[in-house]
Amino acid sequence: MDAFTFKRAASVDEAVATAKVGADAKFLAGGQTLLPVMKQRLAAPSDLISLSRIADLTGVTIDGGTISIGAMTRHADVAAHAGIKAALPALCVLAGGIADPHVRNRGTIGGSLANNDPAADYPAAVLGLGATVVTDRRRIAADAFFQGMFTTALAPGELITRIEFPVPDTAGYIKFPHPASRYALVGVMVSGSQGAVRVAVTGAGACVFRVPTMEQALARSFSADALTGIAISHDDLTSDRAGSAAYRAHLVTVLAKRAVTRALEPRS
Amino acid sequence: MTTLSVTVNNTARSAPCPPNTLLSTFLRETLRLTGTHVGCDTSQCGACTVIVDGRSIKSCTMLALEAEGAMITTIEGLAKADGTLHPVQEAFRAHHALQCGFCTPGMVMASVALLEKIPAPTDAQVRHGLEGNLCRCTGYQNIVDAVLAASKTVKGA
Numbered sequence: 001m002d003a004f005t006f007k008r009a010a011s012v013d014e015a016v017a018t019a020k021v022g023a024d025a026k027f028l029a030g031g032q033t034l035l036p037v038m039k040q041r042l043a044a045p046s047d048l049i050s051l052s053r054i055a056d057l058t059g060v061t062i063d064g065g066t067i068s069i070g071a072m073t074r075h076a077d078v079a080a081h082a083g084i085k086a087a088l089p090a091l092c093v094l095a096g097g098i099a100d101p102h103v104r105n106r107g108t109i110g111g112s113l114a115n116n117d118p119a120a121d122y123p124a125a126v127l128g129l130g131a132t133v134v135t136d137r138r139r140i141a142a143d144a145f146f147q148g149m150f151t152t153a154l155a156p157g158e159l160i161t162r163i164e165f166p167v168p169d170t171a172g173y174i175k176f177p178h179p180a181s182r183y184a185l186v187g188v189m190v191s192g193s194q195g196a197v198r199v200a201v202t203g204a205g206a207c208v209f210r211v212p213t214m215e216q217a218l219a220r221s222f223s224a225d226a227l228t229g230i231a232i233s234h235d236d237l238t239s240d241r242a243g244s245a246a247y248r249a250h251l252v253t254v255l256a257k258r259a260v261t262r263a264l265e266p267r268s
Numbered sequence: 269m270t271t272l273s274v275t276v277n278n279t280a281r282s283a284p285c286p287p288n289t290l291l292s293t294f295l296r297e298t299l300r301l302t303g304t305h306v307g308c309d310t311s312q313c314g315a316c317t318v319i320v321d322g323r324s325i326k327s328c329t330m331l332a333l334e335a336e337g338a339m340i341t342t343i344e345g346l347a348k349a350d351g352t353l354h355p356v357q358e359a360f361r362a363h364h365a366l367q368c369g370f371c372t373p374g375m376v377m378a379s380v381a382l383l384e385k386i387p388a389p390t391d392a393q394v395r396h397g398l399e400g401n402l403c404r405c406t407g408y409q410n411i412v413d414a415v416l417a418a419s420k421t422v423k424g425a
Binding site: 001002003004005006008028031032035036039048050052076099100101102103105106180181182 | 287310311314330333397400
């Protein structure tokens with residue numbers, strides 16, 4: 001890893017101000033992607049600004065119909081949060097299936113979203129649940145946040161502070177994990193709230209995406225059977241040694257049906 | 269140069285630490301605690317697993333400076349001063365849960381963290397809990413057996 005200047009920010013304001021000073025400064029959240037990328041010298045920031053001591057960025061608040069999760073909240077803490085488990089168990093399932101226990105103890109929701117890996121789990125949650133990404137300067141709707149492979153609406157130096165999830169009537173997440181990396185070969189988040197249905201797919205393409213044909217079918221009838229016969233085109237999907245585009249397209253329908261089934265299961 | 273101060277295996281340690289030092293490097297090369305192994309250096313194999321403030325983490329994927337002020341437990345901190353093995357170590361020995369032994373420090377630390385969280389795990393919970401640790405010798409069966417056996421004795425540790 002190349003040399004860099006390390007700074008520990010005490011507040012969001014300090015972090016954002018410090019980022020403006022460095023030639024190529026980056027925020028360091030959990031580091032579970034950034035550090036491996038720096039080891040490969042695919043990134044060589046001039047300055048790393050650690051967010052780990054900013055208390056405001058960590059924690060979960062549940063207020064009425066909204067779950068607000070601080071950007072530095074670790075995956076393990078979302079997975080184990082009793083309040084989220086009661087209100088939106090699909091989010092705990094998703095967070096508890098990211099990578100492995102040690103990575104979940106370091107990795108953060110804000111870091112995952114800022115990185116926007118095509119096979120990461122959290123983008124499916126944010127898009128499939130219609131969440132809002134809150135930054136130091138504005139609120140960004142999920143539909144506007146994810147813009148392409150490793151690309152988001154974030155401006156240089158803009159810092160995610162929290163994510164606000166509206167609690168749906170029901171939701172389910174299923175992924176087919178790559179057996180070695182645990183990234184999603186395909187992952188599908190389905191949610192339903194009074195006729196408003198969202199289906200978001202990660203892993204299958206260059207960036208998380210919604211499936212309008214499935215959303216319309218589920219809005220008419222929220223059942224796995226409603227998705228029978230709905231196939232998505234594999235034209236723009238990913239092909240690699242883990243699976244062809246056609247295989248991923250097939251998985252999308254299979255997993256979407258399973259996600260609906262899971263969403264309809266009675267809560268324990 | 270920045271100085272890093274941490275508590276490792278109940279001993280306060282301070283040493284100079286360049287920012288681009290990984291925690292695994294600090295433990296092995298600065299503190300000479302070479303029980304923590306570096307296998308893949310890409311956060312896949314888990315050989316470098318240590319416990320920081322009660323949580324298992326991959327020390328090859330954490331900057332040493334991020335551990336400032338932390339309580340760290342490494343494999344060297346498990347056995348008692350008289351050499352009595354920690355129950356998880358003893359179970360690994362009794363159940364032949366290692367062959368070459370390279371992954372063992374990480375496996376043991378991951379197992380200790382797992383049993384802290386789930387004191388009486390099922391076979392499936394042990395396998396899920398060790399997903400971040402690779403072993404290329406054993407086929408895992410004896411490791412799972414060892415962790416299940418340790419879960420019955422670990423409380424007295």
